[in-house]
Amino acid sequence: MTTAPALDQPLCLRRPSLRPWCLRAHLARPILAAVLRRAPVRVTMPDGTELGGADDPDAPTLRILRPTALFERMAHHPKIGLGEGYMAGDWDAAPGTDLADALLPFAQRMTTLVPPGLARWRRVVDRRIPTSTRNTLLGSRTNIEAHYDLSNELFEAFLDETLSYSSALFDRSRPLAEQSLEEAQAAKIEAVLDTAGVRKGSRVLEIGTGWGSLAIAAARRGAQVTTITLSREQAELARERIAAAGLADRVSVRLQDYREVQGQFDAIVSVEMIEAVGEEYWPTYFRAIDDLLAPGGVAAIQSILMSHDRYLATRRSYGWIQKHIFPGGLIPSTRAIEETTERHTSLRVTSARHFGQDYAVTLRRWRERFLEQWPTISAAGFDETFRRTWEFYLAYCEAGFAAGYLDVAQIRLEREVLL
Incomplete structure (x- = not known):
């Protein structure tokens, strides 16, 4: 049976006799x-x-089923407890309310939800990113295996027939x-x-x-x-698909870290990989691209992005996505990519195509298909906590892109020409 990572269990949950004395839990409800x-x-x-919220009876509705557990x-x-509360069944979307639709208003107000008087306590409640998730050569393999080798x-x-696990690009004229x-x-x-x-x-x-597929x-x-790739599962199936397409003589699939590659290439492509690199290793990642790119070559990366202000505010804190979905991950900003390449490489961003709303559509279709196929997935050994984990993950991300809090872009990188 495949399970999600363990849920945090505050001492108050483990020892009910302490609940009356838990100051944090008493403060959680009014906050x-x-x-x-x-x-x-x-x-x-x-x-x-009702606990705060809208007066409109048609507004999206969430149900708190186990208040004590959720508040604790x-x-x-705070950054982990909401998602873990969903995983545990402490709360859910009411019948007739789609989970992503209910999360969207919060995503739209991400920077203003917490009253200013409480925002100053962010540093007190934020958790530091565990050193065990650092993307060293060994750490990267462990982090990738935790997600992609499920x-x-x-x-x-x-996923669709291409098995693409990144944002699709829709034709907005249709x-x-x-x-x-x-x-x-x-x-x-094809656009990449x-x-x-x-x-x-x-x-x-x-x-x-x-x-x-790429x-x-x-x-x-x-x-x-x-x-x-660092995923053995992906490498095995990719080789099978490439051979079935009759292209094994043109494609070499390697279980290898980007820091271990040698050679010269006319084009380097990387789709939604930088998010798994980790901020500490962004200079190394871009230097590797710079070193491997042949004269006149071009690199194209597709990256999830957030605003630079939000990147600066969240880069040092540990969240639910990092714990339960992508250990070692961090989403950059366009400015962070530009500053890293300018400081550490000869590469420069020469164009960027943004299509964040397409990711919201992609994620909704994945979630609909995931829930539709749950009987098959469950039969393969995935438990109910895993289902709730992934349902929340896909809906949470969809809301982020639909709100514009998150974005995605295809970014072209070329060497700076010195005159």
Whole structure:
């Protein structure tokens, strides 16, 4: 049976006799009520009373099912407790309310939800990022395996036929309902290859193989592709898919860290890999790209992004996503990428194509498919806590992109020309 990482259990939850003396838990309810008053969402308690929120009966509605447990989790670990409360069943979306729709108003007000008088306590409640998740050569392998080696069958159950686990790119001149996810993922792949100038005869390095679809598309253009991954599960299936496409002579799949690659490449592509690199290693990552890029070559990365202010505010604190989904991960800002490349490499950002709303659509389709396929996923050994973990993860991220709190872009990098 596959389970999610262990939930935090504050001492007050482990030892009920201490609950009357837990000051943090007593403070959690009025603080949560103050936050809820700033978002148009109804929140009901087990006795039918409402805790702050909207007066509109048609507003999205959340139900707190186990108040004591939820308040204690949030009191001790605010950035982790909300998600773990969902995992544990302390709260949920009321019937008729979609979870992402209920989270959207909070995502839209992320910077203003906490009253100013309480915001100053952020440093007190923030948790430091564990050193065990550092992206050293060994740490990166462990972090990647924790997510991507869950099983290929899990990802096959909810991804499209391309097995692309990154934002699709939809044609906004056409109705979204007419576009399949597979079509939009293929468009994303072609756009990345176009950005990097991949053509017949190109020597291509892909950092982060996924399940091989981008490598296959590049090889079909006539390129010679080296693609690297730290996931054994991904590498195995990618090799099978590449061989089935008749392209094994054009694509080499390696279990290798980006810091271990040697050679020269005309194009380097990396789709939603930088988020797993870790801030400490961004200079190393971009220096590796710089060193491996042949004269006149182009790099194209697709990256999830957040505003620079939010990146600075969250870069040192430990959140639910880092604990339960992507250990060692950190989302950069465009400015952080620009500053890192300018300080440590000869690379410069020369263009960026942003399409964050397309990620919201992608995530909703993944979540719908995940829930639809849950009987199959469950039969493969995944438990109910895992289901709730992934349902919250996909809905939470969808709300972030729909609100504009998160973004995604394809970024072109070229060497600075010195005159």
